[in-house]
Amino acid sequence: MDRLTLLQTFVAVADTGGFSSAADRLGLSRAMTSRHVQVLEDRLGVRLLHRTTRRVSLSEAGLGYLERARRLLADFDDAETEVRGERATPRGTLRVNGPVSFGRAHLAATLPSFLVRHPGLSVELTVNDRVVDLIEEGYDVAIRIGRLSDSSLIAKRLGTVAVRLAASPAYLAAHGIPTTPNDLTDHTWLGYTYSTGVAGLRFTSADGRDAVVRLGPRLTANNGDVLTEIAAGGAGIILQPDFILGPYLADGRLVPVLPDWGVPDLDIHAVHHQSRHVAAKVRAFVDHLAECFRSPPWDLSPPRPATRSTR
Structure with missing residues (x-):
């Protein structure tokens, strides 16, 4: 029994929620449809489906296997199209x-x-x-x-995309304006939760000097828009990409910090x-x-x- 048929049968059962409806879709008998799934489970050594007299549901292993099976079937369809020499139409x-x-x-x-x-x-x-x-x-x-x-x-x-340091005018008026990267350690840092580089930010100046600064955030947020709004409210200094900072810099809610120093794009x-x-x-x-x-x-x-x- 070929593995492609086993995958097609399993996906059909998962999509339709039952062996009878899957059998109708595939043009097979209900017994053969059930047999295909059983062979696949035996081959894998795990139960993919929970069966009761009323319904069929995916096991935890079945949930994980389903997306992989769909991907394999989609790749097979694409490969067939390529082999036939056709230019597939996006669909x-x-x-x-x-x-x-x-x-x-x-x-x-x-x-x-x-x-x-x-x-x-x-x-x-x-x-x-x-x-x-x-x-x-x-x-x-x-x-x-x-x-x-x-x-x-x-x-x-x-x-x-470029990333820049920025803060609100009110924050800088109250806490002073940093003039070197090391000055950032004396300021409130607002951090992005998913950032991988906050522990050691590397700066390069316009005249080629380098500096590495380690910063610990007082506040973190998992979204740049939210973090930027917090900075605009005067809470501290942020490092964010231009596609977020642009409107804030344009209307003056935020201003650049250390404009003569940059970090990698x-x-x-x-x-x-x-x-x-x-x-x-x-x-x-x-x-x-x-x-x-x-x-x-x-x-x-x-x-x-x-x-x-x-x-």
């Missing part, structure tokens, strides 16, 4: 994940034209600021900002699963983002003195 549902602030400020603006360009596609967009597991959580594409830690993913760099990537046959919907979306961000709309001027970091 189906594209599941995208991105950071909250970047999603609101820039990712959302790319979607209307993408939907017009690809009428056979639907998009499910989820925004949050944690690093999601694409396979476990069933995403096709994710937007990552900063250093990439998962080498098993294919990454397309979409651009870079952050890379922005679209990442997706490794596969010899990238799904047409994934390729279409990544290419669309690269086109939209060819001239980054988040750039502020004048440019900062720091050079872009090597990733």
Whole structure:
């Protein structure tokens, strides 16, 4: 019994919630459908489904295996299309994940034209600021900002974004204006929960001097927009990317801190699963983002003195 048929049967049972309905979908008998799932469970050595006289439900192992099975079946369909020499038309549902602030400020603006360009596609967009597991959580594409830690993913760099120190005029009037990176240790630091570099911030001055400062935040938040609002209220100093700081700097709610010192820029990537046959919907979306961000709309001027970091 081939493994592809076993996967197709398991996914059909999970999707329909029963052996009879799955059998109807697949054109098999109920007994054969049940047999396929049993063979798969025996092969794996785990129970994928809980069975009662009234319903069928996924076990914990089945929940984890289901997304992997769907991914394998999708890859098989894409491979068949490639082998037949056809140029696949993007179709189906594209599941995208991105950071909250970047999603609101820039990712959302790319979607209307993408939907017009690809009428056979639907998009499910989820925004949050944690690093999601694409396979476990069933995403096709994710937007990552900063250093990439998962080498098993294919990454397309979409651009870079500058990050800056900023504080409210009221905070600086009350606590003084830092003139060197070391002065930051005497100030209230507002930290981003998911940042990996706050323990040792590396600065470069306009004339080429380097400094490393270790800072401990008095307050942390897991979203850049929220953290920036707190800073605008006079609570302390933040380090945030231009696509968040731009409106605040433009209207004066925040002002730059240490403008003659910079920290490395952050890379922005679209990442997706490794596969010899990238799904047409994934390729279409990544290419669309690269086109939209060819001239980054988040750039502020004048440019900062720091050079872009090597990733």
